[in-house]
Amino acid sequence: MKQEYLKYIRDNVFPTAFCPGCGHGILLNAFVSALGELDYDQDNLVLVSGIGCGGWIASPHMNTDTLHTTHGRAIPFAIGVKLANPKLKVVVISGDGDLTTIGGNHLIHAARRRIPITVICGNNNIYGMTGGQASATTPVGAKTMTTPLGNDYRPFDLVKLVKGAGGEHVYRYTAFHAMQMKKAFKDVLQKDDFSFFDILTGCPVQYGRRNELREPAKMIQWMKDNSVLYSGEYHDDKIMVGKF
Amino acid sequence: MPIEKKKTHLKAGKYFMQGDEACAEGAVAAGCTFFAGYPITPASEIMETIVRRFEEEKRVFVQMEDEIASMGAIVGASWTGAKSMTATSGPGFSLKMENLGYAIMTETPCVVVDVQRVGPSTGQATRTAQGDLMQARWGTHGEHTIIALSPWSVEEAFYETVRAFNLAEEFRTPVIILMEEATGHLRETVAVREAIEIFNRVEEGNGAPFGGEEPLDAVPPMPRFGTGHRLLVTGSTHDPHGYRKTQDRVTQERLLSHLQQKIEYHKERIVQWEEYELDDAETVLISFGFAARAALKAVKDARKKGIKAGLMRLKTVWPMPTERFETLAAQAKTLIVPEMNFGQLRGEVQRFTGGKKVIGVNRADGEVITPESILRAVEGGTSL
Numbered sequence: 302m303k304q305e306y307l308k309y310i311r312d313n314v315f316p317t318a319f320c321p322g323c324g325h326g327i328l329l330n331a332f333v334s335a336l337g338e339l340d341y342d343q344d345n346l347v348l349v350s351g352i353g354c355g356g357w358i359a360s361p362h363m364n365t366d367t368l369h370t371t372h373g374r375a376i377p378f379a380i381g382v383k384l385a386n387p388k389l390k391v392v393v394i395s396g397d398g399d400l401t402t403i404g405g406n407h408l409i410h411a412a413r414r415r416i417p418i419t420v421i422c423g424n425n426n427i428y429g430m431t432g433g434q435a436s437a438t439t440p441v442g443a444k445t446m447t448t449p450l451g452n453d454y455r456p457f458d459l460v461k462l463v464k465g466a467g468g469e470h471v472y473r474y475t476a477f478h479a480m481q482m483k484k485a486f487k488d489v490l491q492k493d494d495f496s497f498f499d500i501l502t503g504c505p506v507q508y509g510r511r512n513e514l515r516e517p518a519k520m521i522q523w524m525k526d527n528s529v530l531y532s533g534e535y536h537d538d539k540i541m542v543g544k545f
Numbered sequence: 546m547p548i549e550k551k552k553t554h555l556k557a558g559k560y561f562m563q564g565d566e567a568c569a570e571g572a573v574a575a576g577c578t579f580f581a582g583y584p585i586t587p588a589s590e591i592m593e594t595i596v597r598r599f600e601e602e603k604r605v606f607v608q609m610e611d612e613i614a615s616m617g618a619i620v621g622a623s624w625t626g627a628k629s630m631t632a633t634s635g636p637g638f639s640l641k642m643e644n645l646g647y648a649i650m651t652e653t654p655c656v657v658v659d660v661q662r663v664g665p666s667t668g669q670a671t672r673t674a675q676g677d678l679m680q681a682r683w684g685t686h687g688e689h690t691i692i693a694l695s696p697w698s699v700e701e702a703f704y705e706t707v708r709a710f711n712l713a714e715e716f717r718t719p720v721i722i723l724m725e726e727a728t729g730h731l732r733e734t735v736a737v738r739e740a741i742e743i744f745n746r747v748e749e750g751n752g753a754p755f756g757g758e759e760p761l762d763a764v765p766p767m768p769r770f771g772t773g774h775r776l777l778v779t780g781s782t783h784d785p786h787g788y789r790k791t792q793d794r795v796t797q798e799r800l801l802s803h804l805q806q807k808i809e810y811h812k813e814r815i816v817q818w819e820e821y822e823l824d825d826a827e828t829v830l831i832s833f834g835f836a837a838r839a840a841l842k843a844v845k846d847a848r849k850k851g852i853k854a855g856l857m858r859l860k861t862v863w864p865m866p867t868e869r870f871e872t873l874a875a876q877a878k879t880l881i882v883p884e885m886n887f888g889q890l891r892g893e894v895q896r897f898t899g900g901k902k903v904i905g906v907n908r909a910d911g912e913v914i915t916p917e918s919i920l921r922a923v924e925g926g927t928s929l
């Protein structure tokens with residue numbers, strides 16, 4: 302990140318609360334770089350988040366108006382901000398537990414209505430902050446605190462979920478795809494439409510340590526090896542990345 | 546000046562309307578520009594009236610996917626400078642509780658209407674009750690203070706809604722309007738005045754945007770989003786600039802004290818009640834909302850029979866005028882609290898009577914409490 306982009310980060314927020322190797326930091330970096338490259342007006346931007354480590358990506362790091370809300374409810378608060386003042390650019394950044402598990406209902410309705418907000422899910426496939434319980438995006442077989450023998454239930458495919466609900470401008474990237482992620486952020490920041498990002502951030506501490514991906518480098522490598530760029534064909538056994 | 550004299554959108558004069566309608570008209574008059582709702586009996590007519598008025602006036606109405614979302618949306622809207630509101634009944638009121646606490650913690654002005662119906666749970670949707678008095682006070686978790694108003698007539702539904710917005714703006718806090726189904730669906734005359742006084746929040750000023758600095762009871766300025774303040778709003782414990790301080794005992798203590806003192810130290814601006822025939826009263830009735838209508842009738846009937854009865858009617862139910870409870874308890878031979886629940890107000894009054902027993906007249910079967918049942922208690926009480 303360029304030095305001058307630090308204007309988008311509050312002065313007194315380092316060291317961050319994120320664990321070493323946390324992919325939420327890569328997401329934050331890509332988002333700030335997107336703002337920087339656009340020289341985006343930070344005083345016309347409102348970042349809304351829920352509860353969890355994912356909710357901390359924006360609050361307090363981002364040097365913009367920030368609304369750190371209740372668990373799962375970031376989207377309704379964001380809708381209130383956007384509808385009351387449509388001139389503002391409103392971006393929700395939060396975790397998978399927050400946006401898709403406790404808050405899943407709000408997500409599908411925002412997609413259905415195509416409310417002109419951007420929703421970015423920092424998806425680490427687990428409830429990181431509370432110690433590693435299964436979420437709606439935990440893969441089948443994955444070990445978590447609440448599924449020590451492996452998760453029995455199928456996860457949401459967030460791209461299909463949001464598209465199925467009527468959402469447009471739907472993207473997925475992993476922590477390996479920082480450049481592509483940044484470019485896509487730049488695209489949506491210049492539009493006033495609904496858009497959704499499933500960003501696989503990875504949680505080496507809570508997810509990795511239980512699933513043989515404790516080393517952050519190994520987790521990123523795993524993301525790289527298992528992802529395929531979407532070009533019309535969707536493979537359910539791969540991490541499909543790109544624009545959908 | 547934050548206080549403004551504003552012409553009402555309705556021409557001055559007499560209107561015949563429903564309590565729910567009057568509440569919505571009061572909101573429009575007060576300058577409410579954002580309403581988020583979800584359908585529920587017996588509160589839906591508020592939303593219905595708002596939809597009609599907001600279309601005419603180009604204000605923002607949104608029907609959300611549930612009451613949790615409605616409560617979240619009005620808090621978000623409030624941070625853009627809007628006066629915002631939601632309206633519901635018991636089941637929806639329960640769902641709003643977590644985000645109501647968020648509004649308290651983040652000092653976000655907004656108005657939440659609860660048109661009370663019979664509970665618990667789905668209960669009886671079209672039947673009246675006063676079972677949410679304590680929920681309004683303590684429904685959201687954690688130590689906190691709340692303002693709640695209780696109109697007893699359709700006309701008051703109009704003016705108390707205006708007052709609710711004014712208090713929300715002045716004290717930067719959610720204000721609850723506790724109505725009953727009986728008032729919400731009642732049709733009565735409302736005398737609309739030419740102009741009303743409204744309070745607009747102080748947006749710019751010295752100091753940080755959240756409480757916790759001395760003096761602790763001062764209400765901080767509330768800048769709006771999009772004006773370069775780069776606000777940090779969080780429901781976690783925060784310092785006056787909004788930085789989370791989730792391990793620090795001093796920050797928590799100061800924030801809690803602030804949230805309490807800004808309301809409790811200014812009770813004289815918030816707490817209102819009316820007194821009827823209390824000067825020489827030996828039997829003192831204390832009541833609120835629709836039940837107070839029956840209580841007043843009972844007082845009049847008792848007077849005709851030569852019984853010295855009087856009524857204190859709470860307009861503000863939270864905080865309560867507890868000092869007045871004490872003086873009335875000292876004066877009275879008999880204290881009676883009629884209400885449409887099993888004694889939620891009675892318990893509160895009882896704490897301030899110096900041991901004098903408070904008699905309850907209670908009804909919670911979905912029907913309105915009657916003057917006759919209250920009169921019987923008055924007669925029984927005085928013959929003791």
Ligand SMILES: Cc1ncc(C[n+]2csc(CCOP(=O)(O)OP(=O)(O)O)c2C)c(N)n1
Binds near residue numbers: 355400425431
């Ligand atoms: C209503 C409510 N329930 C539970 C919690 C406890 N809680 C805090 S964070 C969290 C999980 C967050 O998980 P996720 O959104 O996936 O974020 P991560 O920490 O993994 O980034 C939970 C359940 C809460 N704060 N509020």
